[in-house]
Amino acid sequence: MIELKGLHxxxxxxxxxxxxxxxxxxxxxxxxxxxxxxxxGSGKSTLLNVLGILDSYDKGHYKLNNTLMSNLTEKKAAHYxxxxxxxxxxxxxxxxxxxxxxxxxxxxxxxGVSRKKRNKIALEYLDRMGLKNWADHMPNxxxxxxxxxxxxxxxxxxxxxxxxxxxPTGALDSTTSLEVMDLxxxxxxxxxxxxxxxxxxxxxERTNRxxxxxxxxxxxxxxxxxxISETVGTYRN
Amino acid sequence: xxxxDKWQEIFSTIQKNKLRTFLTGFSVxxxxxxxxxxxxxxxxxxxxxxxxFDADAANSIWIFPGQTSKPYxxxxxxxxxxxxxxxxxxLKREIDNLxxxxxxxxxxxxxxxxxxxxxxxxxxxxxxxxxxxIENSFPIKGRxxxxxxxxxSRKVAVIGDLVEEALFKNGKxxxxxxxxxxxxxxxxxxxxxxxxxxxxxxxxxxxPISTAQMIFDGGNRINNIALSVKDMTIDESKQFEERLKxxxxxxxxxxxxxxRAIFIRNNQENIxxxxxxxxGIRLFIWVIGIGTIIAGIVGVSNIMIIVVKERxxxxxxxxxxxxxxxxxxxxxxxxxxxxxxxxxxxxxxxxVTLMEIIAKNVPADSMMxxxxxxxxxxxxxxxxxxxxxxxxxxxxxxxxxxxxxxxVALRDE
Ligand SMILES: Nc1ncnc2c1ncn2[C@@H]1O[C@H](COP(=O)(O)OP(=O)(O)O)[C@@H](O)[C@H]1O
Ligand SMILES: [Mg+2]
Numbered sequence: 001m002i003e004l005k006g007l008h009x010x011x012x013x014x015x016x017x018x019x020x021x022x023x024x025x026x027x028x029x030x031x032x033x034x035x036x037x038x039x040x041g042s043g044k045s046t047l048l049n050v051l052g053i054l055d056s057y058d059k060g061h062y063k064l065n066n067t068l069m070s071n072l073t074e075k076k077a078a079h080y081x082x083x084x085x086x087x088x089x090x091x092x093x094x095x096x097x098x099x100x101x102x103x104x105x106x107x108x109x110x111x112g113v114s115r116k117k118r119n120k121i122a123l124e125y126l127d128r129m130g131l132k133n134w135a136d137h138m139p140n141x142x143x144x145x146x147x148x149x150x151x152x153x154x155x156x157x158x159x160x161x162x163x164x165x166x167x168p169t170g171a172l173d174s175t176t177s178l179e180v181m182d183l184x185x186x187x188x189x190x191x192x193x194x195x196x197x198x199x200x201x202x203x204x205e206r207t208n209r210x211x212x213x214x215x216x217x218x219x220x221x222x223x224x225x226x227x228i229s230e231t232v233g234t235y236r237n
Numbered sequence: 238x239x240x241x242d243k244w245q246e247i248f249s250t251i252q253k254n255k256l257r258t259f260l261t262g263f264s265v266x267x268x269x270x271x272x273x274x275x276x277x278x279x280x281x282x283x284x285x286x287x288x289x290f291d292a293d294a295a296n297s298i299w300i301f302p303g304q305t306s307k308p309y310x311x312x313x314x315x316x317x318x319x320x321x322x323x324x325x326x327x328l329k330r331e332i333d334n335l336x337x338x339x340x341x342x343x344x345x346x347x348x349x350x351x352x353x354x355x356x357x358x359x360x361x362x363x364x365x366x367x368x369x370x371i372e373n374s375f376p377i378k379g380r381x382x383x384x385x386x387x388x389x390s391r392k393v394a395v396i397g398d399l400v401e402e403a404l405f406k407n408g409k410x411x412x413x414x415x416x417x418x419x420x421x422x423x424x425x426x427x428x429x430x431x432x433x434x435x436x437x438x439x440x441x442x443x444x445p446i447s448t449a450q451m452i453f454d455g456g457n458r459i460n461n462i463a464l465s466v467k468d469m470t471i472d473e474s475k476q477f478e479e480r481l482k483x484x485x486x487x488x489x490x491x492x493x494x495x496x497r498a499i500f501i502r503n504n505q506e507n508i509x510x511x512x513x514x515x516x517g518i519r520l521f522i523w524v525i526g527i528g529t530i531i532a533g534i535v536g537v538s539n540i541m542i543i544v545v546k547e548r549x550x551x552x553x554x555x556x557x558x559x560x561x562x563x564x565x566x567x568x569x570x571x572x573x574x575x576x577x578x579x580x581x582x583x584x585x586x587x588x589v590t591l592m593e594i595i596a597k598n599v600p601a602d603s604m605m606x607x608x609x610x611x612x613x614x615x616x617x618x619x620x621x622x623x624x625x626x627x628x629x630x631x632x633x634x635x636x637x638x639x640x641x642x643x644x645v646a647l648r649d650e
Contacts (some may be wrong), residue, residue: 111559
């Protein structure tokens with residue numbers, strides 16, 4: 001599904017060059033639920049942005065669904081973002097002058113789905129998020145947890161292969177965070193690959209595979225305790 | 238290109254960003270509004286002042302006799318110059334680019350004119366047929382004085398439409414009726430009207446000069462000569478005046494440097510001077526108008542730049558969920574075109590409405606302001622110019638915003 005080989009990425013600001021990703025190798029299979037951990041500044045967001053084709057990389061290769069993601073035209077990049085990838089941000093990034101339903105429906109607008117049809121689909125997704133009654137509310141009338149659920153609905157509506165979430169619970173209290181994680185687990189059960197960047201242990205523990213990033217390379221990798229207990233449980237039975 | 242869904246998306250963006258829409262629209266509407274008011278007022282002023290000249294042909298020249306003020310060949314100053322039919326005939330012979338000529342004899346005594354029991358006092362003008370074109374007194378019924386009237390000294394009259402109004406209260410057509418001038422009946426053969434602010438121009442009675450000289454003891458005397466010549470520049474016109482003076486000086490024995498012996502009123506010169514003055518005013522109006530438009534362009538451009546900057550994050554979000562750069566650029570531009578066209582139209586309508594209200598409230602006989610007609614093609618071109626510049630001003634930052642990587646656009650400030 002996702003294949004990184006020797007991935008390098010530097011930021012150049014003025015005369016300074018900051019080498020952030022230093023030859024990453026990583027493979028993620030279809031349907032995995034992965035978390036990426038690491039201290040602040042370790043390059044988690046950078047990695048996720050490269051995976052989401054929101055940013056470019058310098059060296060190595062990145063294959064998404066067996067297609068090499070390099071030297072893409074803007075149009076091609078837009079196409080992949082629209083059809084293959086769903087993005088969830090820490091700061092939600094909802095469009096402030098659109099209501100919840102319109103925000104959720106927006107990716108379908110860029111697929112040329114008619115207004116009526118996409119609004120109907122958006123309502124279904126909001127319903128799944130338990131937000132049907134909030135469909136015509138503007139983002140500033142929603143709580144943080146509600147906003148993030150709207151953003152998740154938006155990331156799902158185009159039925160992407162992979163959902164990338166950058167600190168999706170960073171702006172939420174712990175109860176809401178766990179609710180959001182339950183949502184991700186549920187979505188993952190449908191076969192959608194999910195990659196979550198976080199620095200919170202109890203968030204990463206709710207994923208199946210934990211990748212630690214340090215100094216621009218993968219320091220270590222674990223199967224999460226929960227996954228182990230699940231597997232062991234299965235074995236025992 | 239016409240994609241309902243796209244327009245709906247744009248409409249909803251416009252609707253939900255009212256202040257931004259208002260600011261963009263306002264600078265366009267204001268620019269167009271000001272331009273129209275400016276051009277309309279300028280035109281109104283020009284028409285108003287021009288209407289004071291309308292009465293007579295623009296190129297007419299009037300010659301009046303005076304009294305000498307310089308001694309000449311032993312003759313003391315103070316001699317009255319008297320014009321006769323011979324002067325009229327001579328000018329007709331001498332001036333080779335002559336267009337029209339008419340002389341006039343002033344009837345002494347009262348100017349009371351009657352029809353049956355109705356009386357009124359009107360200007361009696363004794364004329365040659367050409368006067369029709371010098372005074373622009375065109376018949377609306379019947380005919381003007383003609384050459385046969387002159388030859389046969391017929392007792393016929395052409396009256397102004399206001400004379401008809403005053404005397405023919407019974408509603409009868411004046412043509413063929415007889416009016417009395419100092420008791421002598423004249424048959425009405427025509428009614429004329431003039432496009433003039435001055436009612437006096439439409440309260441005249443024209444009769445043949447030959448008839449007047451015969452009936453009212455004029456002999457061969459005339460009191461002035463009016464003529465028009467083919468178009469001349471101001472310089473040519475001045476030279477022509479000098480030649481006229483010299484001709485009269487030679488035939489009436491006075492010093493041609495004597496500027497009180499005869500008087501020449503040269504409308505051509507007045508009109509040309511007026512036109513020159515207005516060229517200046519027009520230029521001034523255009524300079525201000527262009528300034529207004531430039532201010533509008535700068536306003537729209539600034540706002541578009543701010544709009545795009547303000548929308549950078551939104552553009553980043555849209556790109557992250559799959560918007561192509563072109564869809565971003567085109568929606569920014571379509572939004573700008575929609576707003577500027579609509580605002581331009583509003584400015585157009587408001588400007589035209591204001592000018593119409595002003596036109597209605599200015600007294601009809603105003604000598605200063607009249608028909609503030611607006612050159613629509615100018616107004617529309619200006620609107621289009623603003624739309625194009627708004628589009629252009631929006632295009633560059635929109636394209637830049639659409640090109641930047643979504644991460645950069647999304648970065649929290
Ligand atoms: N656009 C950028 N330009 C320059 N430096 C950047 C940019 N984005 C991130 N960085 C730097 O790269 C490093 C990694 O950033 P990031 O991937 O956001 O880390 P994380 O998400 O793990 O906290 C940090 O030191 C950060 O300051
Ligand atoms: Mg980060």
